[in-house]
Amino acid sequence: DVQLVESGGGSVQAGGSLRLSCAASGFTFSTTTMYWHRQRPGSGVELLGNIDHKGRVAVYTPSVKGRFTISRNNAKNILYLELKGLKTEDTGMYWCATYRSRGQGTQVTVS
8 A cells, every 4th residue: 555654844933944854655656746735724735846866856736946955865765855044934734645545644834
């Protein structure tokens, strides 16, 4: 079964940084395009960006360009989302996904 387990969320002050991880198993991670999403309180789901199997990144949400970085380690089956310059409006649930599956998510709270 596909498993995606996020970690690294938490509470941080505005301007701070976090690195989220997504441990993947149950599929061929190294050939799979991966996605990061978030949902902020009272808002819909946002596609933050994706990274293909070769590490090419497409960032979709303008508000995170230049602050968030997606990367992956195919040898370890781990997807990363580095968050810098965090703002209170970045508070929300963040999760990783494949085209068909998603993890439970990790909460990020910025105060």
